[in-house]
Structure formats: C-alpha cells, structure tokens
Amino acid sequence: MKFTVFGAGAWGTAISIHIGRTGNPITLVPRRKEHALKINNERKNADYLPDYQLSDSIQVTADIQEALKTSDVALLACPSIALKPLCQELKKHIDESNKSLALLTLCKGLDQNSLHPPVSVVKDIFPANPCGVLSGPTFAGDVAAGKPTAITLSLDDDIVLAQKIQESLSNEQLRVYTSQDVVGVEYAGCLKNVYAIGAGICDGLNLGDNAKASYLTRALHELVKIGVHLGGKPETFYGLSGFGDLVATCFGAWSRNRTFGQNISQGKKPKDILSHQKTVVEGYWATDCFYKLLHSVGFDTPILNQLHDVLYSEKQPHAAIQELMTRELKEEKI
Numbered sequence: 001m002k003f004t005v006f007g008a009g010a011w012g013t014a015i016s017i018h019i020g021r022t023g024n025p026i027t028l029v030p031r032r033k034e035h036a037l038k039i040n041n042e043r044k045n046a047d048y049l050p051d052y053q054l055s056d057s058i059q060v061t062a063d064i065q066e067a068l069k070t071s072d073v074a075l076l077a078c079p080s081i082a083l084k085p086l087c088q089e090l091k092k093h094i095d096e097s098n099k100s101l102a103l104l105t106l107c108k109g110l111d112q113n114s115l116h117p118p119v120s121v122v123k124d125i126f127p128a129n130p131c132g133v134l135s136g137p138t139f140a141g142d143v144a145a146g147k148p149t150a151i152t153l154s155l156d157d158d159i160v161l162a163q164k165i166q167e168s169l170s171n172e173q174l175r176v177y178t179s180q181d182v183v184g185v186e187y188a189g190c191l192k193n194v195y196a197i198g199a200g201i202c203d204g205l206n207l208g209d210n211a212k213a214s215y216l217t218r219a220l221h222e223l224v225k226i227g228v229h230l231g232g233k234p235e236t237f238y239g240l241s242g243f244g245d246l247v248a249t250c251f252g253a254w255s256r257n258r259t260f261g262q263n264i265s266q267g268k269k270p271k272d273i274l275s276h277q278k279t280v281v282e283g284y285w286a287t288d289c290f291y292k293l294l295h296s297v298g299f300d301t302p303i304l305n306q307l308h309d310v311l312y313s314e315k316q317p318h319a320a321i322q323e324l325m326t327r328e329l330k331e332e333k334i
Contacts, residue, residue: 001072001168003027006064006086008035009279011106012077013045013052014140020055021146022171027059027067031078031086036062047278052144065093073102073165075134076122079280080109080190083118087125094126102130102161104153108189109282110289117186130158132182135189136240137248146173152241154179154186177240184232188242191226192249193257193283194290195219198307199250200261201317215303216250221334222303226290229299257283264310265317287311302327 001024005016008030019026030036039045040060044053078086105118123131132155143149153176155162166176179185202212224237249255260281263273291308294301306320
C-alpha cells in the first residue's frame with residue numbers, strides 16, 4: 001500500500017521512518033515548503049526528531065497534489081488544533097476520484113470549537129472516504145529506533161480494509177491490532193493526555209509511589225467512565241489506546257503532558273510554559289474541552305474538575321489534592 005503522512009512533527013516523522021522499513025511506498029508532507037526542503041536535503045528532521053536518519057526510500061515534499069497521487073492511506077499527523085484546517089486544505093485535492101483513500105488520524109485531542117473527536121472532524125469534511133484512527137503507546141523515539149511497539153487501528157466498519165492496512169503496517173518492530181470501536185479508541189487517546197498532567201503533578205510534588213499508583217488507578221476508573229458515557233466500549237479503555245497509552249504517557253520522561261504537569265506543580269503558569277515551546281501539549285486543551293462537555297450535564301468527574309481548576313483557575317495543586325483526599329468516603333467500584 002502507498003502511504004502519505006501529513007505533518008512532520010516527531011510522530012509523523014517516526015511513523016514515516018517505520019513505514020519505510022516495511023517496504024511500502026511512503027511520502028512525508030511537512031506543512032512548510034522550507035521545512036520539506038531542509039528534511040529532504042539533510043535526510044533527518046532536525047527540528048523535531050534530530051537523532052534519526054530518513055532512508056532514501058522516504059519521499060519528502062510539500063506538494064500535496066503530488067503526494068496524493070495513487071496514495072491508498074493518508075495519515076494525519078498534526079496537532080488536533082490543526083486537524084480541521086489540514087482537512088480543509090486536503091479537500092481542495094481530494095474529490096470523487098479519491099473516495100477510496102483512507103484517512104487515519106494520529107492526533108489525540110478534541111476540536112476546541114465543536115468539541116468533536118478527531119475522526120468526527122475528518123468525517124464531516126470527507127463523508128465518502130473511509131476514516132479512522134491509529135492510536136496507542138507510541139513514543140516517537142522508540143518507533144524511529146525500531147524498538148518493539150504495539151498500536152491499535154480502528155477504521156469505520158470496513159474490516160477488510162482495516163486488516164489490509166494492519167498487515168501493511170506491521171513488522172517485527174511494530175505490531176498493529178485492529179478494533180471496531182472507533183469512538184472508544186479516539187476518546188481513549190484524548191483522555192489519557194488529561195490524566196497524564198495529573199501524573200506529572202504527582203511527580204513534581206514528590207508525592208511518592210503510593211500516591212501515583214492510587215492516582216493512576218482512580219484516573220483510569222474516571223477515564224473509562226467518561227469514555228463509555230461518550231459512546232466507547234469499556235474493554236477499549238483497558239487496551240492499548242487506553243490503559244497502555246495512559247501508562248506510557250504518565251511515566252515516560254519524554255511525555256509532554258507529564259512534564260507539563262510537573263512544571264505546573266513547581267509554580268509555573270500554563271500560558272508561560274506553552275509560550276516557550278514549539279510542541280503542543282494536547283492535554284491542556286483537552287482538559288477544557290472535556291470539562292465543557294461533561295460539567296454542563298452534571299457528569300461526576302472529580303479528578304478532571306480539579307485538573308481544570310488548577311490549569312484554568314490558578315488553583316494550587318496541593319489544594320486540589322487535599323479536596324480529592326477529603327471527598328465523601330465510599331465503596332470502591334470498578
């Protein structure tokens with residue numbers, strides 16, 4: 001199969017490097033022409049993934065029309081805030097002759113205006129095309145280095161196409177599982193970023209192993225409850241895109257969301273942190289999106305509520321933790 005990756009951040013570059021190893025044709029499309037030229041000349045992405053070389057088999061271009069020629073699968077590897085603009089740009093080049101092109105989202109955040117998850121955003125613009133999501137515990141550096149990784153692919157109701165993409169993407173380094181729960185897989189990927197910020201706060205305050213283990217257990221419980229409420233299947237959230245990605249993002253030193261929470265716990269302001277880095281902290285925006293989705297209907301999310309107060313109302317992390325620890329006592333239910 002021929003793959004095209006739109007977005008040359010760390011993850012877009014890493015998945016391109018992986019696809020190059022599988023022997024499938026692959027084209028990487030950076031957003032900026034000058035970035036494409038730089039990557040093509042240096043055969044590495046010095047801005048986002050500098051330690052890994054791109055093989056000669058990976059084509060790099062900013063020409064969308066050229067990149068889409070005979071493409072079977074488009075991987076949308078941009079931040080969630082850029083997903084709708086990217087799709088609107090791609091729409092100029094995708095018509096009825098391209099309706100077999102599968103569009104897979106790699107981003108993990110909700111649209112800030114509609115509060116819709118990524119696949120819904122894509123499907124609104126490309127109703128005739130197969131749309132889906134590729135999600136799981138995928139630190140870009142590990143994938144680029146060829147370290148063992150497992151990930152979940154969910155694609156509308158087209159099981160045959162999903163299995164074909166699964167076979168094309170899988171090799172000894174990366175194992176792809178399929179799921180028929182598109183909604184669950186994408187919400188799991190978005191929610192884990194929210195709770196990873198809380199894990200970073202635990203780390204930054206040196207609360208200890210007991211606290212972090214307790215936090216993750218209750219965070220997973222809340223994540224599953226939210227995901228099922230929004231239409232996902234319970235088992236999905238205990239899989240790679242849910243529990244697997246939650247663990248990776250809450251413990252990985254590379255995790256932007258965990259590091260963001262750690263910095264918050266040390267007194268830094270969210271807007272100050274975000275203004276001094278190029279990469280996107282999806283969990284910051286997702287916290288507000290999920291809060292808006294759930295708070296208005298009275299859905300009980302104590303951890304999410306406290307995280308929102310810390311990030312958007314300047315509540316002190318210690319005060320948020322104290323409120324969680326002194327809530328009404330109850331029976332544990334899973």
